[in-house]
Amino acid sequence: QVQLVESGGGLVQAGGSLRLSCAASGRTFSMYPMGWFRQAPGKEREFVAAISKSGSSTFYRDSVKGRFTISRDNAKNTLYLQMNSLKLEDTAVYYCAAGSRYLALGESEYAYWGQGTQVTVSS
Numbered sequence: 001q002v003q004l005v006e007s008g009g010g011l012v013q014a015g016g017s018l019r020l021s022c023a024a025s026g027r028t029f030s031m032y033p034m035g036w037f038r039q040a041p042g043k044e045r046e047f048v049a050a051i052s053k054s055g056s057s058t059f060y061r062d063s064v065k066g067r068f069t070i071s072r073d074n075a076k077n078t079l080y081l082q083m084n085s086l087k088l089e090d091t092a093v094y095y096c097a098a099g100s101r102y103l104a105l106g107e108s109e110y111a112y113w114g115q116g117t118q119v120t121v122s123s
Contacts, residue, residue: 002026009117022079022096030074033099036081038092050103059103086121
């Protein structure tokens, strides 16, 4: 199995940027397609972005396209989410997850999850 630890969350003003990191340990990181999800207060957890094992392919939910970038460094066993032009509605706990299916959108496709990092966007 793989253990995941997110970092980089915090408080940022609308229009600002944050970069989230997800450090992986355990089994070989490069074996796993990876994803980012988020959960806002009172809402269900939702898909944000996914990346293939090599990092050559990515997929995003419509509301973050052009603002967020998912990437990975397999040599450093780390997944990233660069978030620019942040909006109030991006406020959520962000989770990274390791899956088994290429660019999967569903939570059930991901077997391993981090504990989450809070992102709060203020006006």
